[in-house]
Amino acid sequence: MNESATGPNQAGESQAISAKLLLVDDEDNILRSLKRVLRKEPYELVTAGSGDEALTLMEDQRFDLVISDARMPGMDGPTLLANIRKRFPWCIRILLTGYADINSTVSAINEGQIYRYISKPWDDDELRLILRQALAFQQSERRRLALEKLTRKQNRELKELNATLEEKVRDRTAELKETADMLDLAYQELRQSYVTTTEVFSSLIDKRLPANRQPNAKVIALVKAFADYHKLDEELSRNLTMAAALYNLGKLSWPDELFTAPSDLLSKDQRLEYMKYPMAGEQLLMALEPLRDTAKIIRHHQEKWNGYGVPDRLEGKDIPLGSRILRLAVDFIELQYGLILERRVPRDNAIKLIKRYRDRLYDPEVADQFLEMVIEVAPDIEHEDPDVLVLDTLRLKPGMVLARNLYAASGMLLLNEGKVLTSILIDKLAAFEKGEPDGHRYTLYVHRPEEDTETTP
Template sequence: MSDKFPSSEPVAESPLPSAKLLLVDDEDNILRSLQRVLRKEPYELTTATSGDQAIGLMEEQGFDLVISDARMPGMDGPTLLATIKKKDPSCIRILLTGYADIDSTVKAINDGQIYRYISKPWNDDELRLIIRQALAFKQSERRRLALEKLTRKQNQELQELNSTLEQKVRARTEELRETADMLDLAYQELRKNYVTTTEVFSSLIDKRLPANRQPNAKVITLVRAFAAYHKLDEEMTQNLAMAAALYNLGKLSWPDELITAPSDLLSRDQKLEYLKYPVVGEQLLMALEPLRDAAKIIRHHQEKWNGYGIPDRLEGKDIPLGARILRLAVDFIELQFGLILERRVPRDNAIKLIKRYRDRLYDPDIADQFLEMVIEIAPDVDHENPDILVLDTLRLKPGMVMARNLYATSGMLLLNEGKVLSSLLIDKLAAFEKGEPDGHRYTLYVHRPEEETETPT
């Protein structure tokens, strides 16, 4: 069993067109260095040599992103960024700091709520990537706010129309109601919890692999089953599910030949890239506070019980519990998908391998619990439950609640666990199903309605 991984630039959205950047430092040579690094980027650059000058420029024209040095005479960087946050919360704030500026960095995070801090001396490519990601984040926030505004406006227009013209436009009302429902659905999707969001990203990560070698959905199902079987608390269950959805995030920028190659067959250079992927995955999630614990699980899910794993060579119970569980699920699924060894390993042989390495790669106690669940409770990963119905789309009824996520054949997440089905959703699901290739039919897992589980008196 190997533990390897890659680092590369992740795919980010295109930055804002003609983005305006303000560079603030009391040293001219630092400003010139920043301008040199960014001279080929599509940004409008403005410089300031003090906090007061930067505030004046902000009041005159406004900026999309500000990069400020931490230590400056007069107003320091953290104070400047905190002031900018109050004046323009939408402006992205980045702090340039030396390794010794811990107090300044903490102040900037607490008071200025900065997007990132960058240590000096910086890496030019990393600096450009961070700025592109920050501007792409701002662009997505603008789109989200615009959609919310549009939703409120159209809902208000619909209410006014219904109250004044209901009798005259009855035929038109049905069409508008459907539009309002769709906007409502879009609005609700924007506000979904982070667990669902990560599972959407998981389906995108899976699309880099062939359809028969996409592990993320199986890994998510397996860790959820383990959490339920051993009655882990809700917080741990959510963190495990998010980590299972995003554990491959650090591989997104790999070339196809690397991402599909079994880890035991990688060349020396490929192995060096492979060994980085848990840390890259953690770094990409660092700015998202709700994903902090999931990011820690991702960082350590390739550690080994005997202390010879990556990236920090943690040993035994120093490895976070979630990481110990995730490693078992990942190895069990990836062995069967041919992502670790040259050949696909049959399920029974995967169980034997985990038993063989239970006290070297894995926490032996958790490995025993995991195998007990896999063998006795979840023979095919998806364990049977008498309170869950397995239905096709023709037998769905409004009010039913999804017991598991539903994915299209393309890997796209269609319905998330816990979703309450409405007539509109069922109709739309049937329409999606008709468009699937080769007449593929959906299989849905829903909770048995309460009236069907009651014991007759």
């Protein structure tokens, strides 16, 4: 079964071919579905019904990307992709698999060093997006390799120049600097493509959870806000962002009831399985060299400052800094989503819990920095209404109208929803706030004034 098709554009005319793809599956209906999804994309599509047929086609034709099913008679998907990696390393490899095929997926990652795996049933838009990003990654890698080859060639030519040819040396040095700048730009594009890819992949992880309990995007936003607020170095910020996107990766093989249960209510056997997920996530990423540091952050993000965490019972500053930051972000978001305790914990109570455990679960210094950032800039995860502003007392203005009740740290109601703020009320709130214990600060939800088009929460 060797079928080739070129996707037409919406007007019915053929587009310029941007890539050649090989689709491998022993089921005709899967191949037809893939061709249907990609019919409008600028790809030349070739199909094969087995691993042996796919390898025969690749001997005669050059393919940019291969999508293979995991389970096929004879040669399975991971074996096929491992063979392609050895014989045709330039070809992007993607595995099509089901949730139950975790062993095949791990094998494909470790042996075939696949770019991505896609779970069946797939989302058509996500599949098209993944393929576009994979081919963009491939183009970036090809440019990088070409620039490296050019740099090596120019270095050889530079060594052959006579020391007396100073003018030529200066000219060549200028050319090399321009090439090095281009190479740096290519590396930056490649690093950014990894960050973007991990964030897209995190949306697939979220598919295992209900729509109102998907923490990854919020955890990513929170660590980015922390990195910006405290001006972390670029490499740590990048690795921390990717770790935030993939910290749940080790949970993909879990049954649904374990995936959605609050960690505080797990049975003994479930807790043993739960404690393995940081290591499982690390193992899935270790084959990818650019994600080694990210994998280390994920492995240790459930360690505790007092040394009673998992998996290695690290204590204090033996825990990597990125892992200490990620633990705070994960706990802050998952407490509010009801993924740690049986009930959802309001934002202000989540802040109090972090304060209470700042020298047992968390690095006290980093916890203080985290809470400073949360109070100053981090939004309430439950706040989704664009017509409501989230403000502290310093940004209140007379005439604003409360959208929610305001409570003191003691739980006493201070102001009712619908209350119109006056200068006197704002001054009183500021005075009350100064008298609150532990430096508690008020968070007020107010309706956005009609004329206010620039203020942001």
